Amino acid sequence: MRILVIVFLLCSEMLTAQVFTPAIYPKGYFRNPLAIPIDLSGNFGELRPNHYHMGLDLKTRQRENQPVHAAADGYVARIKIEPGGFGRALYINHPNGYTTLYAHLNDFNPQLEAWVKEQQYKQQSWRVFLEPPASLFPVKKGDFIAYSGNTGGSQAPHLHFEVRRTADDINLNPLLFGLPLTDNVPPRILRMGIYDRTKSIYEQSARIFPVKLTGGTRYVATPELITVTSPQISFAIGAFDTHTGSTNLNGIFESILYVDEQPAVGFQMDNISYNDTRYLNAHIDYRTKSGGGPWLQQLFDLPGYINSIYKNEKAQGGVIDLSDGGIHKIRIEVKDTYLNSSTLECRVQYKPGTASAVSTTSANNPMFYPLMLDGFEREDCEFYIGERCLYDSVHIRYNRSASASPQAVSAQHSIGASYIPLQEAFLVRIQPTKILTPTEQQRTVMLWTSGTKKDVQKVEWQNNWASARFRDFGTYQLLVDEEPPTIVPVGFTDGADLSKATRISFTIKDNYNKFKNVRPTLDGKWLRFTNDKGRTFIYRFDEYCPPGKHELTIYAEDEAGNATSKTFTFTR
Structure with missing residues (x-):
């Protein structure tokens, strides 16, 4: 009888602690898209300015032009080229219902590169979003598709890799697909925040508490017993994760808050839509971060966070009721995708005190x-x-x-x-x-x-x-604004001899740093200038500019509609 009771209690505890149902994804279906071992500089759900990071950033040994390979059989479904964001990117649809994305690329493989160039000239636009027929570019697992680069919003050479559900374009955590990565390192907890939930989150400053490691993976807050003057509070956690052999400070996968050993609220970086990625600003302590403070991930659900990553169990929106005045045990568990975990513990007690002043509504302060x-x-x-x-x-x-x-x-x-x-x-x-x-x-x-x-x-x-x-x-x-933008040639002048040059380039300057509708033509025909990162416009000489004398005309507008045009002659 005693054995049955113990088993029942253990099972009950396991069921209670199961806040998130483990997602089941095909393990081993996708290969490492690089020919070098996976080393992460960024992971899924990592905190970035105004957005969650929506995939993995794979290091390319601080170099560009590492070969990139198809992660599985499929076909090239989309191709995107833009000044910021992904830069040059490929989307591959796979027969198992998933799509993989490869971004910040340099050149695509020769067949893809030639077709994309043809489409750019047809559309007379370097910036394109193309959807080739499914039969045009089939790929096998391991096929070479492109070279890695540093294009678009990238700040250093790397490959951005995503896995999405093809049907609804929802991004999934690629590390849940069993990619070859060794991770025996638990997350590290840095700090804890407490908030008065009787006030707006933006009309208070977080009470931030340091933590100390007491051995193994257990942390305690300092002080361990915390008194609060509000009967309703919520928590936030400052933590990071890494993997075996890495020193990068990446994002955590999951965090669950327990009150008196009962799960209250938690979040998990499992799947996020690009439509919802800006909701990161509802997940972090935005006021603290915008003021130069640290990242703090809130363990509570703000009312305006639609399709949130939170799951509430015992706490409504992550609000903890301490009005009974008793001492309550708080335990915050932090995990990575490989289930390495760390915990932070403290105790909290409500003791009424002098309420701080709260802003009141006025004619100029509604x-x-x-x-x-x-x-x-x-x-x-x-x-x-x-x-x-x-x-x-x-x-x-x-x-x-x-x-x-x-x-x-x-x-x-x-x-x-x-x-x-x-x-x-x-x-x-x-x-x-x-x-x-x-x-x-x-x-x-x-x-x-x-x-x-x-x-x-x-x-x-x-x-x-x-x-x-x-x-x-x-x-x-x-x-x-009545001042038109200025066209500035880079490294050449009107009438220049460019017979030994490999490229020609220019920049646009504007008094409010916002220009659009830039259109370069060579001898009256549109010419493809790249504009990576929205900086310099670059044309590398090819068959569209044969030897001889040429006339290059550049047209540009600014946001106010002021337009300018400038013509240069040169010899190739």
Whole structure:
């Protein structure tokens, strides 16, 4: 009888602790896409500015042009070339219902490269998104498909590798597919945060506690018994993971919070959609991070986090009720995909104290709520925050001041704060301080600034109000931009002899660093200039520029619609 009781208790504990059902993926189906051992510089779900990392970053020994191979049988389904983001990327669909993606590439294999070039000339665009027929480029597992590179948003040579479900394009954690990687290293826990959940997450500073390793993989908070003055609290964890033989600080896979040994809330980096990747800003302590502090991953679900990565068991949204005044044991478990784990323990107790001052709603400091459309209107400024803009309730401050810019045709309007993140863009409407001519209206942009950051958007006019949408709070004003962009040749002049050169290049400069519709033509025909990372436009001489004299004309526009064109002659 005693044996039966013990078995029952053990089984009950195992079932209780099973917050996440293990996903079952085909192990060994996908091979390492490189010919060198896997060494990670980034993993799935890792924390990045404004997004989760959606795949694996495979090191290429600090070099470009490592051969990249198809991870399994399939066919090339999509090809993407863009200045930022993936740079040059291939998507391969596989018969088992998954898609693999390979990004930041240099040249594709010769057959693919020739076809892509042909399509670029047909579309007269270097930036393309192509979907070849399934029968055009079949591949076998291990086939050479491209060379690794450093294109697009990459900061150093590496291969970005993803696995997605083909049917819905949801990204999955590639390490759950049994890729050849040795990992016997448990995650490391660095710190813990506690929050008062009776207040907005953006109207408080986290109480951050250091932790110490007590042996093995067990950490304890300092102090181990923590008193709080709010009856409702939530937790956050600062931790990182790595793998055997690596010194890179990668992201953790899973974390679960237990209250008195009962699972309360947890998150897991199993599958995330690109539609939801910006919700990272609802998963981290954004205020702490934006102020120069450390990454803290919240163990609670903000009300505006749609399709969240959290699972709640005993705590509603990850809010822990301590109103009974008792001492409660907290245990936070952190795991990687290979089930190496570490735990952090502490005890917490609610003791009523003096409540801190909370911002109150005023005419220029209204409260806005997630999942609600609301607006703010003044004589010459209005803004509207949509249902999916905010993650938590917060007061949005407004202030008006005169602009010092000679191009300004409105006052400056400060809205919100930089430590309040937005999921979707909100609408800002501003009325100019004078009547603008039709030409001035056509050249009007709205300037956003926040610290040293800035951006401009072309406005839309309605009844003498100019409107634009932005994804960040800050200061906004209207400017009339009548200065066209400048075309700057790099390493050549008009009439140059380029018979010994291998390429020709130029850059575009603009007073607000925003240009578009750049169109180069050679002897009246479109010519393919690359524009990796949105910097220099480069054309490498090929069959489209035979020996002889040529005329290169470059056209460019800025965000306000100012256009410029410049013609150069050269001999090839």
